[in-house]
Every structure is written in C-alpha cells, then in structure tokens.
Amino acid sequence: MNDLDLDSLLGAEDDEGPRRKGRGSRVNRARSRRRQRRQRRKGFVAFFVAMVIIVGVLGVGGYYGYQWVRDMAVAEDYAGPGTGEVIVEIKDGQSAGDVAQTLVEQGVVASERAFVNAIDAAGKTGSLQPGQYKLRKGMAAVVAVPLLDPKLRLQTTLTIREGLRLSQILQQLSTATGKPVTVFQKAAKDAESLELPAYAKGRLEGFAFPATYEISPKSTPDEILASMVARFSEAAEQADLVAGAKKVGRTPLEIVTIASIVQAESGNVRDMAKVARVIYNRLNRDPEMKLQMDSTVMYGLNKFGIAATHEELKSKSPYNTYARLGLPPGPIGNPGDHAIEAALNPAKGNWLFFVTTDPKRGITKFTDSETEFFKLAEEFNKNHGAG
Incomplete structure (x- = not known):
C-alpha cells in the first residue's frame, strides 16, 4: 500500500469521525431532555404534595381559628335581668376589663368577655366612673351595662x-x-x-x-x-x-x-x-x-x-x-x-359693740359708744318683740 492509499484510508476515517460525533451529541441531548422531563414531573409532584399539606394545615388551623373566634365572640353569658342585689364598687382608674373582673367575682355576669363585648357594643367603655352601683346576680351583660351609668351611683x-x-x-x-x-x-x-x-x-x-x-x-x-x-x-x-x-x-x-x-x-x-x-x-x-x-x-x-x-x-x-x-x-x-x-x-x-338689730333681715350695726350700744339694744328688742 502506497502512501496515497494510506492517506486516503486515513482521510476516510477522519471524514467519518465527525459524523459519528454528531449522532452522539443528538443522543446526549435527547437523554438530557428526558432527564429534565422526569425532573419536572418529580418537581410538580413534590409541589402538589406540598400544596396539599399546606392546604390541610391551613384548613385545620382555620377550623380551630374559627372555633376560637366564635368562642370569643359568643362568650359565656347569663340570660335575663338576674336576681337579688349586689353593690359593686368601681374604683378610680379601673378599666372596663378591671370592672368586668369585679363583676364576675361578685357573680353579676358570667364572663369578663361577655361584659367587655356588651359595653363595647354600647359605646360606653369610656363612661365608667368611680362609685358604687346597685346590680343583681346572674345578669345578662347587656342588662348590666346600663346600670353602671354614673347617674345611678349610690x-x-x-x-x-x-x-x-x-x-x-x-x-x-x-x-x-x-x-x-x-x-x-x-x-x-x-x-x-x-x-x-x-x-x-x-x-x-x-x-x-x-x-x-x-x-x-x-x-x-x-x-x-x-x-x-x-x-x-x-x-x-x-x-x-x-x-x-x-x-x-x-x-x-x-x-x-x-x-x-x-x-x-x-x-x-x-x-x-x-x-x-x-x-x-x-x-x-x-x-x-x-x-x-x-x-x-x-x-x-x-x-x-x-x-x-x-x-x-x-x-x-x-x-x-x-x-x-x-x-x-x-x-x-x-x-x-x-x-x-x-x-x-x-x-x-374702733368699734367695741355691735348689735344685730334686725335678725330677719340680717342687719347689724356697729359703734364704739356704750350709749349708742344701749340704743341699738333697744332697737333689737323692738324688732325681736321683746320690748
């Protein structure tokens, strides 16, 4: 085999090389795309699962949150005007919450929240004033609020x-x-x-x-x-x-x-x-x-x-x-x-004497003379009905 034939053979091999490389590149790209699709599917599944978990947590939290809000809004309360008589004292500087605590302790209202809700709804939180008030035991909070009007202080x-x-x-x-x-x-x-x-x-x-x-x-x-x-x-x-x-x-x-x-x-x-x-x-x-x-x-x-x-x-x-x-x-x-x-x-x-000559009208006369004093005394006796 001569050199030409050898070169031709070598050249043929070189010419085929790039073609082989091109096919390999396409294979690699296909494989990469398949990997990306698999990763996207896994990511979506993970996202979906995470969302399900979050929604579940929020759902449970929302339920209990609702229950808490409902319990706060619908506080324990008595019904009706109550019975008996209780003297409640509001001290200087006490807030509506402080008063609510006193009312609960004395059996007037069922819960502090019931009273605070009632007085807030009536817009009278700032109208509480020190003093003593007559209320009843077992009162509905909305009935108790008007009885704490400062005009009704005992x-x-x-x-x-x-x-x-x-x-x-x-x-x-x-x-x-x-x-x-x-x-x-x-x-x-x-x-x-x-x-x-x-x-x-x-x-x-x-x-x-x-x-x-x-x-x-x-x-x-x-x-x-x-x-x-x-x-x-x-x-x-x-x-x-x-x-x-x-x-x-x-x-x-x-x-x-x-x-x-x-x-x-x-x-x-x-x-x-x-x-x-x-x-x-x-x-x-x-x-x-x-x-x-x-x-x-x-x-x-x-x-x-x-x-x-x-x-x-x-x-x-x-x-x-x-x-x-x-x-x-x-x-x-x-x-x-x-x-x-x-x-x-x-x-x-220089006065030394005075006589209220007319007690009914409150007229008093003053003098420094004893002689004048006796005259004023006579005037008093006349007006007083003694002379």
Whole structure:
C-alpha cells in the first residue's frame, strides 16, 4: 500500500469521525431532555404534595381559628335581668376589663368577655366612673351595662352649712346615712384616725368643715369625718392660717375659735370682718374687755338662741364670755372660709359693740359708744318683740 492509499484510508476515517460525533451529541441531548422531563414531573409532584399539606394545615388551623373566634365572640353569658342585689364598687382608674373582673367575682355576669363585648357594643367603655352601683346576680351583660351609668351611683349628697355645731353635724350625718348617731360620736373622738391638726388639741369642733359631700353607702363614720377634716386642712392651707395667725399675734386654734364666733354672730358675710374687728378690739384693749358674746354662752349651755337670758348669763361654763375674760376654750361651731378669712384679716375700725338689730333681715350695726350700744339694744328688742 502506497502512501496515497494510506492517506486516503486515513482521510476516510477522519471524514467519518465527525459524523459519528454528531449522532452522539443528538443522543446526549435527547437523554438530557428526558432527564429534565422526569425532573419536572418529580418537581410538580413534590409541589402538589406540598400544596396539599399546606392546604390541610391551613384548613385545620382555620377550623380551630374559627372555633376560637366564635368562642370569643359568643362568650359565656347569663340570660335575663338576674336576681337579688349586689353593690359593686368601681374604683378610680379601673378599666372596663378591671370592672368586668369585679363583676364576675361578685357573680353579676358570667364572663369578663361577655361584659367587655356588651359595653363595647354600647359605646360606653369610656363612661365608667368611680362609685358604687346597685346590680343583681346572674345578669345578662347587656342588662348590666346600663346600670353602671354614673347617674345611678349610690351616693348621698349632703350639704353642711356654715356655723353648725358638731352635735348638729353628727345628727345630720346619722340621718343621711341611716347609721346611729352614737357611732359618729365615737368616731369624732378618734383624733388620730381623723388626722386632726395638732393645734386642734384632739377636738373635732371647729374642724368639721362646712361643704357639700358625696357619701357612699360603704363610707364609715371615720371616713366621712376624716374627709371633713381634710377639707378643713385644704381651706386652712389656702388661707395660710398658721402664718396668718402669727401675724395677728394669735395661735391657729384661737383663729378658728374667733372665726367660729364671727360665723355665729354675723348676720351676713359683709359684716364678718367688722365683727372680727370688735373681737380683736376687746381682746387687745388695755385693760382687756370681756367679749360678752351670747353665742358663746348658749354653746356652753348646749342651748340655741341669739340672746341669752339674765339667768343664762350667770352660767359657770368656761364659755360664758360675760363672766370670763378672753376667748372661750375652743371653737363654738364650724366656721366656713369667709369667717376664717375675716378672723385673719379683720376690718379697720374702733368699734367695741355691735348689735344685730334686725335678725330677719340680717342687719347689724356697729359703734364704739356704750350709749349708742344701749340704743341699738333697744332697737333689737323692738324688732325681736321683746320690748
């Protein structure tokens, strides 16, 4: 075989090679496509299985979620208006949830959720106010909500007017609360629980401040009287009573005592500063004059009236300022803020006498002349029907 033949043979083999390679490539591509199709089928199956699992989980979760929502929305509740009577107290700062818990504990509503749903639906979540309310046991929540209206709070409004004696105040408190007056009398002696100021020397007279009070059924006598003392302390602070007493050369107790006399002797507010001035002029006179106030005499005798009789003026009581110099041992009543202000800031004047010549109209006249005083006394007797 010559070289040409060898080359031809070799060339023939080379020419066939590429053709063989082309067929192999096509086979490989076909195999690749089959593998891809198998992988896609497996991926689809896996995706399908995953979706089935997810849908199943969501279905189970959705069922239980629905059950939970339904249980929350349809809370355990009583039916009807309930029975009996329950006093429920809402404390300051309590939320609807706090109140719901209290209602459940006292057997008013069946569940906290029932009450919260009911008050939310009524739009009254923000209207709850501290106080005591009368409800019933076993009430439907929607029936309980309207009974917590602030207008239905169980409170007694009591106004204590200026100048009343402690004995009168205690009787009024007894009447308003239905509690025996003896329990108030006992509470009035507990200076520590009442938190009386030290200068009161343990006596409540003069420190049961006249004002309007809201009294709940559960308030104890101690609590009620303590609130009156607290109100006095507020008034004393506003008037700067302790420092003011020092400026006029008196003790705080003497100021309250003067204020109580001013309250008892004044026909109206506009005369209070003048009455106070008469008291100071008599106390500061050299030699000191007796106050000669009928109101103090009547207090010492535990009587009421605007003019003491000759027999009453002979009283041995330490409150008889016709017989004794100086102020009585303590207040003869419970003065208001106007009288306290007058005691701290008496009017300017030289008056030594005053007479309420017309008690019905509250007309009081002042003078520094004893002769004029007797004339005013005659005018009083005429108007009072005694002359």
